[in-house]
Amino acid sequence: MTTLLPFLIQLMGLRDPHAERHADHVAELALKLGKVLGLKTDELELLHVAASIHDIGKMAINEFVINKPGHFTEAEYIMVQQHAQIGASLVKTLDIDPSIHSIILNHHENFDGTGYPHGEKGDEIPLGARIIRIADTYDALTSNRGYRAAYSHKKSLEIMERDAQFFDPTLLDLFFKNVARKH
Ligand SMILES: [Fe+2]
Ligand SMILES: [Fe+2]
Numbered sequence: 001m002t003t004l005l006p007f008l009i010q011l012m013g014l015r016d017p018h019a020e021r022h023a024d025h026v027a028e029l030a031l032k033l034g035k036v037l038g039l040k041t042d043e044l045e046l047l048h049v050a051a052s053i054h055d056i057g058k059m060a061i062n063e064f065v066i067n068k069p070g071h072f073t074e075a076e077y078i079m080v081q082q083h084a085q086i087g088a089s090l091v092k093t094l095d096i097d098p099s100i101h102s103i104i105l106n107h108h109e110n111f112d113g114t115g116y117p118h119g120e121k122g123d124e125i126p127l128g129a130r131i132i133r134i135a136d137t138y139d140a141l142t143s144n145r146g147y148r149a150a151y152s153h154k155k156s157l158e159i160m161e162r163d164a165q166f167f168d169p170t171l172l173d174l175f176f177k178n179v180a181r182k183h
Helices: 004-016 017-036 041-052 056-060 074-081 084-091 098-105 127-140 152-164 169-179
Strands: none
Touching: 004 017, 004 056, 004 098, 017 041, 017 169, 041 056, 041 098, 041 127, 056 098, 074 098, 084 098, 098 127, 127 152, 127 169, 152 169
Protein backbone atom coordinates (compact mmCIF):
# COMPACT_ATOMS: atom_id res chain seq x y z
CA MET A 1 0.00 0.00 0.00
CA THR A 2 2.74 2.45 0.89
CA THR A 3 4.16 2.09 -2.63
CA LEU A 4 0.86 3.46 -3.98
CA LEU A 5 0.91 6.50 -1.71
CA PRO A 6 3.06 8.87 -3.84
CA PHE A 7 0.79 8.11 -6.82
CA LEU A 8 -2.41 8.76 -4.87
CA ILE A 9 -1.01 11.97 -3.38
CA GLN A 10 -0.02 13.20 -6.85
CA LEU A 11 -3.53 12.47 -8.12
CA MET A 12 -4.99 14.56 -5.30
CA GLY A 13 -2.59 17.35 -6.27
CA LEU A 14 -4.02 17.48 -9.79
CA ARG A 15 -7.38 18.58 -8.37
CA ASP A 16 -6.13 20.89 -5.65
CA PRO A 17 -2.67 22.50 -5.75
CA HIS A 18 -2.46 22.53 -1.94
CA ALA A 19 -3.41 18.88 -1.51
CA GLU A 20 0.07 17.33 -1.75
CA ARG A 21 1.66 19.62 0.81
CA HIS A 22 -1.39 19.25 3.09
CA ALA A 23 -1.29 15.42 2.86
CA ASP A 24 2.45 15.30 3.63
CA HIS A 25 2.24 17.79 6.48
CA VAL A 26 -0.78 16.17 8.15
CA ALA A 27 0.93 12.77 7.87
CA GLU A 28 4.12 14.19 9.42
CA LEU A 29 2.28 15.83 12.34
CA ALA A 30 0.06 12.77 12.92
CA LEU A 31 3.10 10.47 12.99
CA LYS A 32 4.87 12.72 15.48
CA LEU A 33 1.83 12.63 17.75
CA GLY A 34 1.50 8.87 17.28
CA LYS A 35 5.12 8.39 18.30
CA VAL A 36 4.68 10.55 21.40
CA LEU A 37 1.69 8.33 22.27
CA GLY A 38 3.89 5.25 21.94
CA LEU A 39 2.01 3.61 19.05
CA LYS A 40 3.63 0.48 17.63
CA THR A 41 5.33 0.38 14.22
CA ASP A 42 2.36 -1.27 12.46
CA GLU A 43 -0.07 1.24 14.03
CA LEU A 44 2.15 4.11 12.91
CA GLU A 45 2.22 2.65 9.41
CA LEU A 46 -1.60 2.59 9.24
CA LEU A 47 -1.76 6.12 10.63
CA HIS A 48 0.71 7.30 8.00
CA VAL A 49 -1.36 5.82 5.16
CA ALA A 50 -4.66 7.15 6.55
CA ALA A 51 -3.25 10.64 7.17
CA SER A 52 -1.71 10.81 3.68
CA ILE A 53 -5.03 10.09 1.95
CA HIS A 54 -7.51 11.39 4.55
CA ASP A 55 -8.92 13.92 2.03
CA ILE A 56 -8.91 11.63 -1.01
CA GLY A 57 -12.72 11.92 -1.18
CA LYS A 58 -12.29 15.59 -2.20
CA MET A 59 -11.41 14.29 -5.67
CA ALA A 60 -15.10 13.53 -6.13
CA ILE A 61 -16.21 17.04 -5.11
CA ASN A 62 -16.72 19.78 -7.70
CA GLU A 63 -13.32 21.37 -8.46
CA PHE A 64 -14.66 24.96 -8.35
CA VAL A 65 -16.15 24.37 -4.92
CA ILE A 66 -12.99 22.73 -3.54
CA ASN A 67 -10.77 25.57 -4.81
CA LYS A 68 -13.25 28.38 -4.10
CA PRO A 69 -11.42 31.53 -2.99
CA GLY A 70 -14.08 32.44 -0.42
CA HIS A 71 -16.37 31.00 2.21
CA PHE A 72 -18.66 28.15 1.22
CA THR A 73 -22.41 28.63 0.95
CA GLU A 74 -24.42 26.21 3.10
CA ALA A 75 -25.11 24.00 0.07
CA GLU A 76 -21.41 23.97 -0.87
CA TYR A 77 -20.44 23.09 2.69
CA ILE A 78 -22.82 20.11 2.65
CA MET A 79 -21.20 19.05 -0.64
CA VAL A 80 -17.68 19.35 0.81
CA GLN A 81 -18.65 17.39 3.93
CA GLN A 82 -19.38 14.38 1.74
CA HIS A 83 -15.63 13.91 1.16
CA ALA A 84 -15.29 11.91 4.38
CA GLN A 85 -17.79 9.24 3.34
CA ILE A 86 -16.70 9.26 -0.30
CA GLY A 87 -13.05 8.85 0.72
CA ALA A 88 -13.88 5.92 3.00
CA SER A 89 -15.87 4.21 0.22
CA LEU A 90 -13.08 4.80 -2.31
CA VAL A 91 -10.40 3.17 -0.18
CA LYS A 92 -12.66 0.18 0.51
CA THR A 93 -11.81 -0.90 -3.03
CA LEU A 94 -8.14 -1.21 -2.00
CA ASP A 95 -6.77 -4.26 -0.24
CA ILE A 96 -5.90 -2.42 2.97
CA ASP A 97 -6.56 -2.70 6.68
CA PRO A 98 -10.22 -1.77 7.39
CA SER A 99 -9.12 0.58 10.16
CA ILE A 100 -7.98 2.97 7.40
CA HIS A 101 -11.58 3.25 6.11
CA SER A 102 -12.90 4.12 9.53
CA ILE A 103 -10.13 6.65 10.20
CA ILE A 104 -10.93 8.41 6.89
CA LEU A 105 -14.69 8.22 7.54
CA ASN A 106 -14.29 9.78 10.99
CA HIS A 107 -11.57 12.40 10.42
CA HIS A 108 -14.05 15.30 10.79
CA GLU A 109 -15.82 13.96 13.87
CA ASN A 110 -15.48 16.18 16.93
CA PHE A 111 -14.77 14.88 20.42
CA ASP A 112 -17.95 16.61 21.69
CA GLY A 113 -20.15 14.95 19.04
CA THR A 114 -20.64 18.06 16.86
CA GLY A 115 -18.64 16.82 13.87
CA TYR A 116 -19.61 14.93 10.73
CA PRO A 117 -20.69 12.61 9.13
CA HIS A 118 -22.35 10.80 12.08
CA GLY A 119 -21.77 12.97 15.16
CA GLU A 120 -19.67 10.30 16.89
CA LYS A 121 -18.09 11.48 20.12
CA GLY A 122 -15.26 10.71 22.54
CA ASP A 123 -13.81 7.22 22.30
CA GLU A 124 -16.41 6.21 19.70
CA ILE A 125 -14.11 8.04 17.28
CA PRO A 126 -11.12 5.85 16.27
CA LEU A 127 -7.84 6.99 17.81
CA GLY A 128 -6.28 7.57 14.38
CA ALA A 129 -9.15 9.89 13.42
CA ARG A 130 -8.78 11.83 16.70
CA ILE A 131 -5.06 12.25 15.95
CA ILE A 132 -5.68 13.39 12.36
CA ARG A 133 -8.41 15.82 13.51
CA ILE A 134 -5.73 17.71 15.46
CA ALA A 135 -2.98 17.52 12.81
CA ASP A 136 -5.46 18.51 10.08
CA THR A 137 -6.77 21.52 12.00
CA TYR A 138 -3.28 22.78 12.85
CA ASP A 139 -2.14 22.49 9.24
CA ALA A 140 -5.33 24.20 7.94
CA LEU A 141 -4.92 27.11 10.35
CA THR A 142 -1.23 27.62 9.57
CA SER A 143 -1.84 27.51 5.78
CA ASN A 144 -3.07 30.20 3.39
CA ARG A 145 -6.70 29.79 2.36
CA GLY A 146 -8.56 31.47 -0.49
CA TYR A 147 -10.42 33.64 2.02
CA ARG A 148 -7.62 34.36 4.52
CA ALA A 149 -3.86 34.33 5.03
CA ALA A 150 -2.19 31.70 7.21
CA TYR A 151 -2.45 32.23 10.96
CA SER A 152 0.75 32.32 12.98
CA HIS A 153 1.73 29.34 15.12
CA LYS A 154 0.69 31.26 18.26
CA LYS A 155 -2.68 32.37 16.89
CA SER A 156 -3.40 28.83 15.59
CA LEU A 157 -2.80 27.33 19.02
CA GLU A 158 -5.05 30.01 20.57
CA ILE A 159 -7.85 29.08 18.14
CA MET A 160 -7.42 25.37 18.88
CA GLU A 161 -7.47 26.10 22.62
CA ARG A 162 -10.67 28.13 22.18
CA ASP A 163 -12.21 25.21 20.24
CA ALA A 164 -10.74 22.56 22.55
CA GLN A 165 -14.10 20.74 22.90
CA PHE A 166 -13.61 19.45 19.33
CA PHE A 167 -10.45 17.55 20.22
CA ASP A 168 -9.43 14.65 22.46
CA PRO A 169 -8.06 16.60 25.48
CA THR A 170 -5.19 14.17 26.19
CA LEU A 171 -4.06 14.23 22.57
CA LEU A 172 -4.40 18.01 22.33
CA ASP A 173 -2.24 18.45 25.41
CA LEU A 174 0.44 16.12 23.99
CA PHE A 175 0.26 17.92 20.65
CA PHE A 176 0.74 21.34 22.24
CA LYS A 177 3.63 20.17 24.41
CA ASN A 178 5.48 17.86 22.03
CA VAL A 179 4.50 18.34 18.39
CA ALA A 180 3.45 21.86 17.40
CA ARG A 181 6.47 23.79 16.22
CA LYS A 182 6.97 27.52 15.91
CA HIS A 183 6.75 28.87 12.39
FE1 LIG B 1 -11.07 16.43 5.39
FE1 LIG C 1 -7.51 17.69 5.52
